[in-house]
Amino acid sequence: MLIFARQNTTQFLMNTNAFAIRHIGPREEDQNQMLKTIGIDSLDQLIYETVPDDIRLKNGLNLDKPMSEFEYSSHIHELSKQNKIYKTYIGLGYHPTILPAVIQRNILENPGWYTAYTPYQAEIAQGRLEALLNFQTMVTDLTGMEIANASLLDESTAAAEAMSLLFAVRERPQKKAGINKFFVSENTLPQTLSLLQTRAIPIGIELVIGNEDAFDFSSEYFGALLQYPGKNGQITDIKAFIEKAKTAQIKVAVAADILSLVKLEAPGKFGADVVVGTTQRFGIPMGYGGPHAAYFATKDAYKRDIPGRIIGVTKDLNGNRALRMALQTREQHIKRDRATSNICTAQVLLAVMAGMYAVYHGPKGLKFIANKVHNTTSSLASTLQELGYTQTNTSFFDTLEIKANAKKVKEIAEANEVNFFYPNTETVTISINETTSLNDINTIVSIFAKAINKDTIEINTISESNNISETHQRQSNFLTLDVFNSHHSETELMRYIKSLERKDLSLNHSMISLGSCTMKLNAASEMLPLSSPNWGNLHPFVPINQAKGYLTVLKALEDQLTEITGFAATSLQPNSGAQGEFAGLMVIKAYHESRNDQHRNICLIPSSAHGTNPASAVMAGMKVVVTKSTEEGNIDVNDLREKAELHKDNLAALMVTYPSTHGVYEASIKEITKIIHDNGGQVYMDGANMNAQVGLTNPGNIGADVCHLNLHKTFAIPHGGGGPGVGPICVAKQLVPFLPGNPIIKTGGENAITAISSAPYGSALACLISYGYIKMLGANGLTWSTKIAILNANYIKQRLEGSFDTLYSGERGRAAHEMIVDCRPFKANGIEVTDIAKRLMDYGFHAPTVSFPVAGTLMIEPTESESKAEMDRFCDAMISIRKEIDNASKEDTNNVLKNAPHTLAMLTANEWDFNYSRETAAFPLNYVKDNKFWPSVRRVDDAYGDRNLICTCAPIEDYIEA
Template sequence: MSNSSLTLAQLEQKNAFTRRHIGPGEEEIQAMLATVGADSLDDLMAQTVPAAIQLDKPIEVGEGETEVDALAALKAVAGKNKINRSFIGMGYYDTHVPNVILRNVLENPGWYTAYTPYQPEIAQGRLEAILNFQQVTIDLTGLELASASLLDEATAAAEAMTLAKRVSKNKKSSLFFVADDVHPQTLDVVQTRAEMFGFGIVTGPAEQAADHDVFGALLQYPTSTGEVKDISAVIAAVQAKKGIVAVAADLMSLVMLKSPGELGADVALGSAQRFGVPMGYGGPHAAFFATRDSYKRSLPGRIIGVSKDTRGRPALRMALQTREQHIRREKANSNICTAQVLLANMASFYAVYHGPKGLKTIANRIHRFADILATGLKQKGVDLKHNTWFDTLTVLTDNKADVLENAYAKGMNLRADIDGAVGISLDETTNRKDIQALFDVLLGEGHGLSVETLDAEVTTQGSQSIPAELVRTSDILTHEVFNQYHSETEMLRYIKSLEDKDLALNHSMISLGSCTMKLNATAEMIPVTWAEFGQIHPFAPVDQAQGYQEMIGELSDWLINITGYDALSMQPNSGAQGEYAGLLAIQRYHESRGEGHRNVCLIPSSAHGTNPASAQMVSLKVVVVACDKNGNVDVEDFRKKAAEVGNNLACAMITYPSTHGVYEETIRELCDIVHEHGGQVYLDGANMNAQVGVTSPGFIGSDVSHLNLHKTFCIPHGGGGPGMGPIGVKSHLAPFLPNHKVVNVETAGDNCGAVSAAPWGSASILPISYMYIKMMGSAGLRKATEVAILNANYVAKSLEGHYPVLYKGRNGRVAHECIIDLRPLKEASGVTEMDIAKRLNDYGFHAPTMSFPVAGTLMIEPTESEAKYELDRFVEAMISIREEIGKVESGEWDATDNPLHNAPHTLADICDNDWNRSYDRQVAAYPVPSVARNKFWPSVNRIDDVYGDRNLMCSCPAIESYVEE
């Protein structure tokens, strides 16, 4: 049929986004269906998904729209946001994102589509950027060891509390002190975390910290209301009583202020947001976290360390805590799985681009404006709450309501939650006109003050607003990387040089099981950098964020419809945070019914590692349930253990389809067993990509799930974060959704504490999921699920003659992912799963998920976005690798002198004059002809993990160490 004979509606359908998101075209789909032995996608669903849980009617999110129409509609919604000049502060500041970073990192799929660097040989670029972030943190905090970023300042403070409990020598205490001048949202999150651990929280003036028998204390520096004061005596007093002291610090202020480490702090934490990351109505933003080297085994989250590769060259990798929740499960230090790597990278590039001199210029300018504003106000008889400050003034006033109203009328937001005062925080975007306008708001018209005149006066008088003993004298950012990329040309090339070391989705398929590395469409990403979304403070008056509220409301309604739940919270800013928030709701529900004694969580042995880690965060005792030989939850063991714990059963955490990649037939029976014993069912949302439009957690019978928006709903992984993990709940759990002390969330519980620093989590990335659903529509979302299942079954069928597929469901089908068993090959040949993973790098692929959930296996999830051509390339690579293993098995290749054992191969190998291996260079670098079309070169050889952990180095090495002898 020619296009001219199609109706208008048919022509519009041909231009639909669905065809762009789903990789295989109709002809490819038919060819793959023939391979797997199904007549149609509907037939494949009937063969694969248990009939009892298939939805009896379609989801309802509307018809899919074109990219142009969806963007125009969202632009109109965004236009309902009002961008006021923000002087609210409280840890959130307007900032200038350097354009070279905006265009080449935040808007660049080479950076935002990369995965967590579990294969470090093909992730050296982002690992270097994160190492730079750690160096920035170490230099500015004055402590010895830094992490690769946490979720936000408030959750970092909660992690500091749990670290303090682990390492404090005051073992008898269960009290934690929080100074009353800490940001209120931080106190909110800390109190929520403490409640579930059974810790008591004591608040009061910082000077009273040592008056209590506490295992630790949290101080703010400068304080939330702006005061800069010497807290070294307070720190020493708490430490003298065996307590651990954490200091929440402002990163920009530390350019000018004595560091927390120099003041004696054990931990320093805070947000790196003002280092070139938009406010975005609350996130995503990277939190920094630093501590003493002696506490490295208790550090939450990830650390990037310097090791060496097989050629002896420096090489970076994740150290110590790498995937620790999968290994240590409920004994893990934290449940953190997603960090904020993309935002940490942006902050580190900001520091690299400006360098120490540039940062000092920015910090001094901010502080200078604060001095000018304070001087003018004092001249007019206005009282300030404090005599010291870096960037924040708390202005005492008898007519607070009028001042705020005047500010709003002039398009300005001041901090409004302080009794008898308004707060004014300045930032790098502040200019002379802003100061003049602030004088007008605070003093009325005709005050006669001039910024230029006051500037001259400040110069003459000298600044007294930072105490002399707190002026920073130690050097910062002395490493070469912060002192050589200050022109845009140099910076552009540095960013590009790192990008070229990383394999991301813009190069090839990343078939990581359980991680769902699908298309992050450009049309979905574009709104993220719109000013209407980026320049809104999370605590701005809600009537200024009507566009955000409308977008969040509509997205929430869609997700409720998709999941079959009744209510939703957007607050959790990672999947692991979603797990925590969901379990929190369950515990609050039980307590409301007088059943607070319920403290047992049933978790299958195959579960994602964050499940037991999250359970311990709400003080649940984990009871592991066995799986049968087919990978399904053992129903009889489940029933037996549920009966054994009886009235103590709080919940069960079940992943569906199972972590083994199978639709379990007994899922409803498992839900019924839990409910019979009075428990709740937490259905892990990690595998939601195999449910959307086909079934749903609510329809299956569960009570709560988190949704990995960075998996199923297209927010990119960003090299290891950002993520979003909103939770959907049944109506009886809705009153227990997290709220917020600063901004009331109408759909949340009345007295439920926060789990994240911002009321709606990382709100600025929600437009990505909004655009995805809006463009796909109801039919498109179902088809995406169907093709994801088809692609997985096609890969499984194509590989099953070469590798055993470990688990299959009814009719021999897998769900959206499959596990191939490498253990028999390893036993016969000595070739390990690690060898195969690294050899895939030579073929231009990121390895599938290795040794999870079963050691010695690879879990493959191709997603619906990969076309048949790419799947065939991957299959070709895996079959070729199987043939290589055969050569080792037969003795044709030596057990160690073979391309598998030596993988990955670098250009340094191929160009080596002393090549002395039994296989030729062509086999090493171009094992199949298709590799030559788009060769990706790993930048380092296989990295020595053991060396890196035994010789832990988590700061930037000297540049000379990268020069090969």
């Protein structure tokens, strides 16, 4: 018989320098009480009964000794000083910006904004939704398109999504004829060209790269992509190109610089079908490549093919205006292997910031900024020409192409702490930005003067000028609505931001127990470095000797994640979980091809898998074969074996989540991975549930070959209302040579696949958070966090026993770090799982994950950061709701659950037409009175919003039926 001793953790838990005691919620006495409730003697015994012994790590993690928060603050500051912050005019989609302090303090640094989750529960997310609607309106106005989404990951992936959309919506004759050619202008950003190649080949698109002026508009093409302005600064004649393309039934996507669209006519006015780009220029720090919010705008006819999220207007039960995520039928968990995109999120926090930049400056402010940039560029151009240089762009916004001795200019420029871009030995490009001053351009002139041994020419004033061809000058208005013309003082914007924040429930109010989403603490000490200019103001394409601080952190984070996962190497490039899935499969694909196994294209996916899994497999050019689940929710090993053997000649991979999506450590996992390897496949492990593995087991030990990690789940990057995210991949030895590269900065393996995202290291700025999280917790703190996550989940499971049935458990009756509770029996009382989710709002809680992975259920994950007191409040709420369910009936829908959530307007109205009291509606338990959160709208009408799709800040008359 195994005997488990109670661990003596007092010394650990009394150490006020230990970050772990701040990150982990339950105190020692709380843990003891929780173990008693579960009916167990020690935490070690719980882990023994939960995690299969044959996958447990025999040795601990080999990580550095943990730092205190104070030590880490000094450490990260010292590292930041190793980054050299030069004046940077590289361009190529990244520019120095001015982030208004009111936005930095009230959004970027405010947990009320950065700890919120994707707005699935619209009634308690109206603030975020309004901010995103502003973003969509800004994008549609500037691009001249009919509809925009709530942002994408970066410009290059947005361009790839545009290509995929145009391929999906080809004209019927083109589909029938198998037309698959896509033209890409050679003036497209190099990182976008690389990523288009990555995405085109697996789905059968043939890329043709060339000069748009020489394009023959052949009937062999279904679409084209132009850069506006081009990578070298020349403003492409997109109007003439689009006119000819329309005649040839070729659809056109335009990748446009959003600040330039203040002065350039909107591509939509010329007939573009899709317009994409990045909003980084709207006040977002470069952050060595991200995170930034890309934009995607298109025609209303393509609304059901748009990737990612769309925010739409609808009404609530009282007929009042309300917002929610629209067209959710596009979700991957519905379309699965028929989805044209695996993108299931957005860059919400960054989109909110970019949208607020437009709100703060308004159309007049944006015109001032764009005119300043253009006039500064024009003044520089004329002065360099006066020096004797040739400037080749005939029409430009902010970028000059100078014929010069690149080597000589670079030597002098770097000695003066200035960065330009050098496309070849005879060319220098200079991209001006909103931070560029008169002194800055005089420094630039002096550099070029010195390069040819001439005296410099001093510029005394910036004069107004126009070097944009008349055809492309902006004539159309933009940002005419009140929201963009009302908040131009800091006081007004601060109050507007606060008014939106009050409508959103975030982690700074209460626990968000979303299963599979791991809404843990995002510690302030992890977040503070993001505000440092030494981290924020670095361009991703600077020479690597200027990025030593970043490269030290990123290499260390790669090593940390490699150790934690038990693999051989890590790539940080994928900038979302979905991108990590795709990257992992593309690396597997490259591995098979290197062995002349090009024919291996079958991907086995369990029926319980997240919907992005089959979507990613199809994007990687694989054929999905679904394997069954048992009644206990585990993978049906016999069915898996049968299908693996049936497809052994063509088996490419298995995609598996561990612990399972059902919240169980499947004891057969090593048998499962062996079956795949025995039949020639590789094992991809979805890292969504890594919070239940760290320090106890790992993908390498289980037998996987590659996994992606959600740094915005397990490793503490905040969800930010639905983004940012980081989804790195960790790989076994045989896959290391194929890790993704970048066309400008060398990354990846010896035989690197082409780019997965725009920047060499993806969202590098956000990676600082996970680096700090691991650095401050250390091996013991990380392992302790995993154990407490399991303890918290099993405590909630036990407390809810008798009120809610847990659908799946491990062999010894334990949950992993999350569990699924069954709400389907309540249909007998006329109550759906959605009613429970909405009623939880009245108790001050965000609902757990609704109807995933099983319809009619709630998936609960408390994480290690929640205290016993908070979990008790949540359990009290759930048990109270169960009593309300018992009192409900199908015959009487006028009950507290069907009418939830209850707003302040309802409670203060003169009339009360409900057969329960106002107190029962608003204050069902005493603790609610101490910290009441009021939903700002009643239950939203999704169906009405989808029938009457409005995705911009249109006048109120457009929202409500007469």
